[in-house]
Amino acid sequence: MTGSPTPKYNEAFGSALLQVGEDGNILPAGDLVSPEVGTGWIAVSHEWRKALIWESSNRVVVIDFDKAAAVKKCQPPLGAGGSLIEQWLVDVPGRGPTFAVYLAGDQAGQTRVQGMIMDVSVPCNESFVALAPTDIRYMVAHGTSGVEDIGSDEGTYVAIDENGRVSKRVMDTTVLFDYEIPAVLRKGMDTTFSRIVINTSQVSVLESGGKTGKPRFWAFRKRDKTWHQIPVRSENLCLQSFGRFVAVVESRAKGDQIEEPALQSSAPAKTSYIQESAGRAEWKKTRSPMGPSMLSRVDDKRAVYPGRLHLYDVNNERVYTIVTNQGDSEILLVEHDVVYYRVSDRLYSAPITEKGIGAARLLATAEAIRDAHWAFIKQ
Amino acid sequence: VECAVWVVCRRRSPVVVDVQRSRSNSVRFFIRGTNPDVTAATSMSSGVPYWFAKNIAIHETNMSQFCEAGRAQVAFCADTTKFTLPIWGTPGGYGMMQVDPPPSQDAIWNWTSAINAGQNQLQDLAGPAIDTSATIPLDKRAYPFWLRQVKQWETFNSALPAQSQVPAPVDPGPLFSPNCNFISSKTSSTGANTYWFGDPTLIKQYGGTIAPDGRNANYVSWIQGLTPHWEFDKANKISKDVAYEVCTCVSSSSCQHLGP
Numbered sequence: 001m002t003g004s005p006t007p008k009y010n011e012a013f014g015s016a017l018l019q020v021g022e023d024g025n026i027l028p029a030g031d032l033v034s035p036e037v038g039t040g041w042i043a044v045s046h047e048w049r050k051a052l053i054w055e056s057s058n059r060v061v062v063i064d065f066d067k068a069a070a071v072k073k074c075q076p077p078l079g080a081g082g083s084l085i086e087q088w089l090v091d092v093p094g095r096g097p098t099f100a101v102y103l104a105g106d107q108a109g110q111t112r113v114q115g116m117i118m119d120v121s122v123p124c125n126e127s128f129v130a131l132a133p134t135d136i137r138y139m140v141a142h143g144t145s146g147v148e149d150i151g152s153d154e155g156t157y158v159a160i161d162e163n164g165r166v167s168k169r170v171m172d173t174t175v176l177f178d179y180e181i182p183a184v185l186r187k188g189m190d191t192t193f194s195r196i197v198i199n200t201s202q203v204s205v206l207e208s209g210g211k212t213g214k215p216r217f218w219a220f221r222k223r224d225k226t227w228h229q230i231p232v233r234s235e236n237l238c239l240q241s242f243g244r245f246v247a248v249v250e251s252r253a254k255g256d257q258i259e260e261p262a263l264q265s266s267a268p269a270k271t272s273y274i275q276e277s278a279g280r281a282e283w284k285k286t287r288s289p290m291g292p293s294m295l296s297r298v299d300d301k302r303a304v305y306p307g308r309l310h311l312y313d314v315n316n317e318r319v320y321t322i323v324t325n326q327g328d329s330e331i332l333l334v335e336h337d338v339v340y341y342r343v344s345d346r347l348y349s350a351p352i353t354e355k356g357i358g359a360a361r362l363l364a365t366a367e368a369i370r371d372a373h374w375a376f377i378k379q
Numbered sequence: 380v381e382c383a384v385w386v387v388c389r390r391r392s393p394v395v396v397d398v399q400r401s402r403s404n405s406v407r408f409f410i411r412g413t414n415p416d417v418t419a420a421t422s423m424s425s426g427v428p429y430w431f432a433k434n435i436a437i438h439e440t441n442m443s444q445f446c447e448a449g450r451a452q453v454a455f456c457a458d459t460t461k462f463t464l465p466i467w468g469t470p471g472g473y474g475m476m477q478v479d480p481p482p483s484q485d486a487i488w489n490w491t492s493a494i495n496a497g498q499n500q501l502q503d504l505a506g507p508a509i510d511t512s513a514t515i516p517l518d519k520r521a522y523p524f525w526l527r528q529v530k531q532w533e534t535f536n537s538a539l540p541a542q543s544q545v546p547a548p549v550d551p552g553p554l555f556s557p558n559c560n561f562i563s564s565k566t567s568s569t570g571a572n573t574y575w576f577g578d579p580t581l582i583k584q585y586g587g588t589i590a591p592d593g594r595n596a597n598y599v600s601w602i603q604g605l606t607p608h609w610e611f612d613k614a615n616k617i618s619k620d621v622a623y624e625v626c627t628c629v630s631s632s633s634c635q636h637l638g639p
Contacts, residue, residue: 007517008602010588011595040517056517079513083530086603103512104534110513149604157603159538169538192543195605207605215605236605287593296593 001032001051001063002371004291005039005152012038013291015053017068018368020347026366032061032070035289042152043089044142044374046242046333047201048097050118051374052089060099062118065376074116074124079103082110088156089140090115090131097140100131102170111171133170137177141199143240145373147249147305147330148297152373153237155197158206160186166194166206181206182227185218198241203314205230205239205246214253219246221314228317232310235303242334244315249330250308254300276300277327278307282344284328284370291371294328309341311352320357322350332375345369411463412445415490420475423491427498429505430574431582431625432476435497438628438636439477440466444490476500504584508567508577521581521597522567528601529565535607548576548599548609554619554637559626579622583613586621590614591639598622614639 003015014035019027033039038056045051049065062072082105090100097118104111113131136156145151158168164181167174181194189208197217198205204220217230217239230239230246233256238249252258252274259269283294298305305327311320311334322331324343333340337352346365351358414420420442424433436442439453445463446456455467465473465487472479473487476497481487486496506520510527518524536544547563557572564575580598589595596612613620619637628634 008597008600009595010519010584010597012519054516056515056519058514058516081510081513083510083527084512084516085531085534101516103516104530105510153604157535157538157607167538174538193539193607287595292595293593296590296595 001042001374001376002290002368003033003039003042003053003152003373004146004150004371005041005054006056007040008149009292011287011292012036012056013287013371014289015039015042016290017063018366018372019068020364024362024364026364026368029068030070032063039152041087042145042374043099043154044145044376045089045097045140045200046142046335046376047140048091048118049376049379050097051376052099052118054087054099060116062120064120066379068376068378071120072118072124072127074127076101076114076116077128079112079114080109081105081107082112086156088136088154090135090138091140092131092135092138095129098129098131100135100139104171113170133173134175136168136170136175139196139199141196143198143205143247144237145240145330147238147294147328148236148303150292150294150297150373151238151330155195155199155237157193157195159192160189160194160208161192166196179204179220179225181218185216185227185229188213195237197237197239198246200241202244203241203246205241207237217248219312219314223315230312231317231319232312238330240331242331244313245334246312246314247331247334247339248310248312249305250310251303251305254304256304258306274304274306277305278324279326279328279344282326282328288367288371290368294370298327311339311357320352322357322360328370330373332372333377335377340375342369342372347372410488412465412488413463414443414445414447414450417442420490420494423494424475424497427494427501429498429501429578429581431578432494432497432501434625434628434634435582435585436475436494437631437634438625439468439472440475441631441634442475444475444488444493501581501585505577505581521584522577524597525575525577525580525599526565528599529563531603532601532607532609535601535603545607545609548611551611554623556623556626558629559622561622579613582622582625583615586617586625587615588612589616591616 004013015033016031017029019029033055040056041054043052051063053061059075061070064071082103085102085104087101090098099116101114115129115131117127141154144153158166166177194206194208197207206218219228219230232248235251240247256274258274286293307325307327309322309331326343329343331341340349347363347369348360350360424436440451443451446461468477473481474493475490476493478496478500482496485492506523508522511518511523550561560573561576561579567575576599583598599611602610618624
């Protein structure tokens with residue numbers, strides 16, 4: 001699925017489904033949003049097997065992975081003013097998957113959380129509901145797709161108090177989440193805010209870099225309610241969840257010391273200081289109807305992409321690394337212990353085995369793949 | 380060859396039709412224009428309800444609709460054969476306000492229409508001075524965009540103790556004009572030479588938001604990334620800081636063009 005939401009940019013891109021054929025051909029499988037309209041937000045839930053696109057025109061589109069098609073399109077009713085603050089997906093008990101939009105205004109009645117029920121069997125005129133601020137406890141976030149800010153980010157900012165309690169202020173109500181971050185992990189943290197990057201049935205991932213420290217990502221494994229620091233580096237929020245895996249696009253601050261794996265196991269790892277992102281010559285140089293150029297978005301002064309993708313197994317804390325040597329690369333899907341990832345205009349798959357990532361297989365090469373930041377397998 | 384030419388002249392826009400007979404007996408028509416005097420152009424552009432409209436007319440063409448010796452110092456008019464033709468600028472701007480695209484032939488040939496077209500384009504790009512999120516949540520027009528950034532920032536800060544809050548955006552420079560002090564405000568009129576950031580957002584949108592590297596960002600945005608912060612993107616393809624340039628253009632002598 002292609003797309004690049006632009007809530008902060010003065011441009012718009014469309015979204016479409018592409019089908020990867022057995023023969024490696026890329027076939028158009030349906031336009032979802034036109035480039036003239038553009039998208040403001042794209043979210044997916046692999047657990048729900050659904051994606052949601054919020055068009056810049058305000059229409060909401062629900063995509064069903066099993067049908068590989070848009071199955072619901074609703075235009076929200078006019079509201080009572082206020083400013084768009086944030087949006088998220090939420091799975092409220094008794095209501096099911098719901099798209100939530102948080103608006104806040106200076107006048108009475110303007111601050112609210114509007115919900116749209118995603119269930120296709122609920123007609124549009126019955127889909128829009130008012131949500132309670134406390135419903136954010138059931139927020140669902142698959143993470144941030146794409147490289148830098150080319151994809152879409154889910155999640156929300158939260159506050160962390162001196163006891164590690166995590167809370168979110170919504171509609172003048174402070175909502176406490178049901179976990180606390182241990183003091184040992186918070187050591188050195190110099191701010192009181194964090195961001196929930198991922199929240200699924202298996203794991204929550206919170207980020208906290210603070211004002212001065214390097215970004216750190218904490219994984220809360222829900223199975224046994226334990227916290228773990230994800231041992232890979234990212235200078236932004238490009239983490240996504242796929243079942244028990246957390247996928248990370250490695251990024252570094254310019255000048256960071258990095259360790260390159262040795263070619264032979266007996267040789268020592270090589271250390272160097274990274275100065276620029278990998279593979280820049282191959283990057284998309286001009287915008288297309290489905291996405292911006294990489295060159296216009298990635299500035300090595302902000303973050304450097306060495307071309308390394310990581311899969312963190314939440315169950316056993318093991319890390320698998322895929323070296324692409326291409327800054328424009330990302331993991332699109334992990335399903336049945338196979339990882340699917342994009343390297344520039346190429347789509348690969350590779351098995352995840354006990355020994356590590358197996359041999360990669362090139363599935364397809366096409367210009368359109370550059371703008372694909374989500375993937376699913378139709379059942 | 381016998382021909383009749385009817386010319387409808389508007390009061391403020393003299394048009395000269397120059398008919399020449401060539402050796403092949405065909406007739407070539409040259410439609411030429413002459414500029415209004417600066418006083419008339421100043422008077423009309425000052426009536427546009429955006430304080431910087433007159434500055435834009437000076438910035439773009441030195442208040443000229445047509446190329447004229449010693450008037451508009453723009454690349455198109457460097458060629459003397461272009462004198463008396465409407466000023467064109469890349470990619471498709473015409474006339475005094477360089478409206479791109481011009482909405483009508485009239486806006487190309489009539490300087491009063493050109494100012495009206497500039498006003499209409501400013502209004503289209505500005506949007507209302509209210510947040511429109513309830514109907515257009517991701518409104519890209521300059522004023523609703525700016526107001527949405529402010530509210531997102533206010534809401535982020537509202538949940539945090541003072542020491543963790545992100546300060547209001549402050550113009551980072553490096554260029555400052557005494558004619559413009561841009562500040563973080565939710566109202567447009569804030570005092571002498573002091574304006575909300577909605578205005579440089581609009582000025583940049585009018586001049587084009589695409590930077591030389593293709594980045595297409597507004598003048599200032601609240602970024603909710605890894606570290607929430609205010610981000611300034613002043614450059615576009617023609618200038619390092621078009622809002623600064625427009626601020627300097629209270630007169631042709633003070634008007635600066637920095638280049639990309």
